[in-house]
Amino acid sequence: MTVIVNFLIGFFILAGAILCLIATFGVIRLPDVYTRNHAASKAATLGVMSILLGTFLYFYSFEGHFNSRLILGIVFLFMTSPISGHLINRAAYNSGVKLWDRSVRDDLKEYQKKLHEE
Amino acid sequence: MAFQILLNIVLAFLWMFIKVGFDPISFIKGYLFGLLVIFVFRRFFNSRFYLYRVWAFFKLTFIFLRELVMSNIAIVKIVLKPKLDMSPGIFALQTDLTKDWQITLLSSLITLTPGTLVIDVSEDNRTLFVHAMDIREVEDEISSIKQTFERAILEVSR
Numbered sequence: 001m002t003v004i005v006n007f008l009i010g011f012f013i014l015a016g017a018i019l020c021l022i023a024t025f026g027v028i029r030l031p032d033v034y035t036r037n038h039a040a041s042k043a044a045t046l047g048v049m050s051i052l053l054g055t056f057l058y059f060y061s062f063e064g065h066f067n068s069r070l071i072l073g074i075v076f077l078f079m080t081s082p083i084s085g086h087l088i089n090r091a092a093y094n095s096g097v098k099l100w101d102r103s104v105r106d107d108l109k110e111y112q113k114k115l116h117e118e
Numbered sequence: 119m120a121f122q123i124l125l126n127i128v129l130a131f132l133w134m135f136i137k138v139g140f141d142p143i144s145f146i147k148g149y150l151f152g153l154l155v156i157f158v159f160r161r162f163f164n165s166r167f168y169l170y171r172v173w174a175f176f177k178l179t180f181i182f183l184r185e186l187v188m189s190n191i192a193i194v195k196i197v198l199k200p201k202l203d204m205s206p207g208i209f210a211l212q213t214d215l216t217k218d219w220q221i222t223l224l225s226s227l228i229t230l231t232p233g234t235l236v237i238d239v240s241e242d243n244r245t246l247f248v249h250a251m252d253i254r255e256v257e258d259e260i261s262s263i264k265q266t267f268e269r270a271i272l273e274v275s276r
Contacts, residue, residue, distance in 0.1 A: 019190060026197040034249045035206055038235055039193055046190045078182075082229035083222075089237045089249065100206060111210070111240065111247070 005061045012054030019047030032100040033092045041085030049074050122168040126152045166276065174273040178223075181270055185230045192232035196251060207253040208237060211246045211264065220271050221246075227267050 026039025056070040126149060133148025134140055153169070160167040196204060211228075215221050221243055225236040233251035240247070 019194075022194050022197055026193065029197060029202070031202065032206075034235065034237075035204075035251060038233070038249075038251055039197055041235070042186070042189050042230065043193050043197075046186055078186075079226075082226040085229055086225065086236050089235055093237050099208070109208075111245070115241070 002061070005057065009054050009057050009061075012050045012057065016047045016049070016051035016054065019043050019050070023047060033097050034089060034099065037085055037089050037092075041081055041088075045077060045081040049077055052077075119165055119168045119171055122156055122163060122165070126156055128152075129155060171274060171276075174270070178270050178274055181267070182227065182230065185227065185232070189230055189232040192251075196233075204252040205254055206249065206251055208247055208249050209253065211248050211261070212244060213246055213268065215268060215271065216243070217275070218243075220275060223271055224264075224267060227271075228264070 020043070023039050023043035026043065027036050030036045030039060052070050052074050056067060056074075059065045059067050059070075129152030130145050130148035133151060134144050137144050137148075156163075157167055157169075213221065213224060215224055221239065225239065225246060228234050228236050228246065228248060235249045236246055237249050238247040239245070
């Protein structure tokens with residue numbers, strides 16, 4: 001039983017750390033704001049969530065301490081991070097940040113143009 | 119739905135008062151019997167029997183977690199690929215959902231889907247503008263996923 005719990009704790013914390021690292025790579029490597037935001041808002045969310053889950057499991061199994069704040073932290077992060085990603089993207093688009101040159105379509109531009117003409 | 123839950127709690131308290139036992143165990147017993155009573159009288163309520171909605175809510179939570187894991191796998195694949203050969207773009211997505219909380223839920227679900235991120239919602243709440251990481255192959259697939267998301271959200275609110 002402790003072996004399984006040990007394995008789970010190690011897995012969650014390691015996977016979270018690796019995901020955060022990959023999110024950082026994505027922010028450095030990807031070409032424009034929007035694609036960078038993909039990496040930052042998804043990979044970092046799951047990374048931090050699994051680190052918190054690993055910490056919760058550690059304190060629960062080794063110290064017998066049920067820390068409900070860690071669970072609350074996971075839930076809050078899960079609810080707020082997609083919305084913050086959306087807001088950053090929207091602010092970038094409305095202040096005129098260009099898409100990457102190899103982008104294919106832009107339906108929002110036509111919509112906004114139509115909105116201006118009316 | 120809230121009315122049915124309130125009625126169920128009142129029935130549980132009724133059970134506690136009848137049994138003269140004020141501990142959590144008799145509350146739970148009374149709650150289960152009250153659930154049975156509400157299930158028997160379900161055709162007198164305006165909305166559905168509320169356990170269906172609770173179940174739909176759990177299904178939606180499960181979908182959220184699954185999409186989060188899948189999107190992370192997709193992101194890892196794109197970031198660690200030696201060549202950057204995706205073709206991003208913004209496409210418009212029509213939605214049938216009307217209430218504000220449904221649209222909020224749908225857009226956070228889309229944001230957690232592999233390779234998509236909501237940029238803007240149109241003035242009349244009918245169109246979502248979605249930035250996709252790789253627009254070539256994904257679009258059909260994504261629109262089919264969206265059908266399942268919209269159905270799951272409608273299932274909760276019905």
